[in-house]
Amino acid sequence: MTEANAVLDRHFWDGKKILLTGHTGFKGAWMSMLLGSLGARIAGVSLEADKPSLFEQAGLAKRIEAHYAADLRDLKQIQAIVDAERPEIVIHLAAQSLVRFAYQFPVATFDTNVMGTVNLFEALREQRSLQAILTTTTDKVYYNQELGRQFVESDRLGGHDPYSASKAATEAVIAAYRASYQQSNGVISLVARAGNIVGGGDWAQDRLIPDAVRAAFSQTPLSVRSPSSTRPWQFVLDALVGYLMLIERCIRQKQLFADPNEAAYNFGPLPDQPSAAVSEVCNWIAEIWPERFSWNVVVADSPMKESKLLQLDSRKAVGVLGWRPRMSSREAVAESISWYKAFHAGNDPFELCQQQIEHRLAPVRNPI
Numbered sequence: 370m371t372e373a374n375a376v377l378d379r380h381f382w383d384g385k386k387i388l389l390t391g392h393t394g395f396k397g398a399w400m401s402m403l404l405g406s407l408g409a410r411i412a413g414v415s416l417e418a419d420k421p422s423l424f425e426q427a428g429l430a431k432r433i434e435a436h437y438a439a440d441l442r443d444l445k446q447i448q449a450i451v452d453a454e455r456p457e458i459v460i461h462l463a464a465q466s467l468v469r470f471a472y473q474f475p476v477a478t479f480d481t482n483v484m485g486t487v488n489l490f491e492a493l494r495e496q497r498s499l500q501a502i503l504t505t506t507t508d509k510v511y512y513n514q515e516l517g518r519q520f521v522e523s524d525r526l527g528g529h530d531p532y533s534a535s536k537a538a539t540e541a542v543i544a545a546y547r548a549s550y551q552q553s554n555g556v557i558s559l560v561a562r563a564g565n566i567v568g569g570g571d572w573a574q575d576r577l578i579p580d581a582v583r584a585a586f587s588q589t590p591l592s593v594r595s596p597s598s599t600r601p602w603q604f605v606l607d608a609l610v611g612y613l614m615l616i617e618r619c620i621r622q623k624q625l626f627a628d629p630n631e632a633a634y635n636f637g638p639l640p641d642q643p644s645a646a647v648s649e650v651c652n653w654i655a656e657i658w659p660e661r662f663s664w665n666v667v668v669a670d671s672p673m674k675e676s677k678l679l680q681l682d683s684r685k686a687v688g689v690l691g692w693r694p695r696m697s698s699r700e701a702v703a704e705s706i707s708w709y710k711a712f713h714a715g716n717d718p719f720e721l722c723q724q725q726i727e728h729r730l731a732p733v734r735n736p737i
């Protein structure tokens with residue numbers, strides 16, 4: 370066995386002042402716990418948590434240094450928080466993140482995703498403590514002509530639907546602030562584009578795993594609209610560890626990217642762990658949870674179109690950062706379902722997350 374394939378340097382993160390937006394959301398709650406495990410000092414900025422939420426179930430308001438319930442659409446409020454916190458690193462996860470909600474409420478979606486990002490970046494413009502900002506967009510940010518190939522970071526951006534377009538517009542905002550201000554101020558601005566993230570504690574509406582879990586809890590069959598839609602399903606900690614590896618490397622190497630394509634990284638399954646159709650994911654869950662979960666297909670007459678095929682090429686993150694997802698899509702779904710089963714059996718949500726975090730942070734020993 371060779372020595373470890375350690376992923377993150379705890380010394381780098383220990384004591385770092387992080388401003389985390391979207392900390393009451395699914396990925397934000399996991400990110401709070403992951404950063405907490407690394408010793409970082411976290412100030413979170415988000416709307417109040419939805420009910421139910423992992424943030425509340427894991428008692429995170431008490432576990433982070435500062436919890437601000439604030440709206441990114443309010444520049445004055447955000448400016449006051451930034452001035453009080455003086456962060457070294459900002460991780461911007463907050464967004465209106467749901468595709469179907471965005472179809473119904475495009476104005477609110479563009480407002481939060483685009484103007485919310487403008488406000489955050491504006492509030493940070495003169496902040497001298499700031500070293501780096503990482504913003505998450507999505508695999509849906511690419512202009513998708515359904516050509517059946519994997520997207521690389523330099524591909525054209527654009528979206529057919531309000532959510533995708535709002536995220537592509539977010540990237541235009543990021544590029545403008547990078548070129549106009551951050552580059553000359555020495556602030557690194559990064560973009561992480563991930564696929565469909567799965568993990569325990571996601572309770573959002575209109576996402577496959579939470580919908581499946583609610584169906585399983587109530588022992589009613591899940592009605593599926595688009596069984597053949599294919600997505601890069603990925604375990605939440607694989608993606609979040611990748612984001613932190615990217616920040617750590619770029620700060621250490623003082624990498625100020627002028628080119629937006631260079632500052633963007635895809636984080637998705639590897640070619641030997643390909644994307645999977647919704648029907649496959651449902652069959653995996655039915656295998657793991659046969660006593661509670663079943664599903665059927667409904668014919669939906671909906672004007673809301675979603676991409677049929679989305680695949681990310683993550684070779685840049687693998688080659689440059691040495692990042693690798695530890696779980697295939699199937700393993701990620703199994704790990705998520707095991708979390709929900711344990712939660713349903715009465716286990717403590719925070720402890721369940723901590724176990725998975727410590728496991729993910731542990732070095733891997735490779736056979737020689």
Ligand SMILES: NC(=O)c1ccc[n+]([C@@H]2O[C@H](COP(=O)([O-])OP(=O)(O)OC[C@H]3O[C@@H](n4cnc5c(N)ncnc54)[C@H](O)[C@@H]3O)[C@@H](O)[C@H]2O)c1
Pocket residue numbers: 390391392393394395396397414415416417418439440441442461462463464465466467481485505506507508563564565566567573
């Ligand atoms: N979950 C996924 O599969 C996935 C995949 C790719 C990209 N993303 C992106 O990752 C990020 C986090 O996703 P998530 O799944 O945790 O989303 P989520 O919906 O669970 O959480 C969203 C967070 O943003 C906050 N927020 C929303 N509007 C706000 C506003 N106006 N002001 C302040 N805070 C606001 C919410 O309070 C919440 O904390 C988002 O940017 C999302 O678009 C998610």
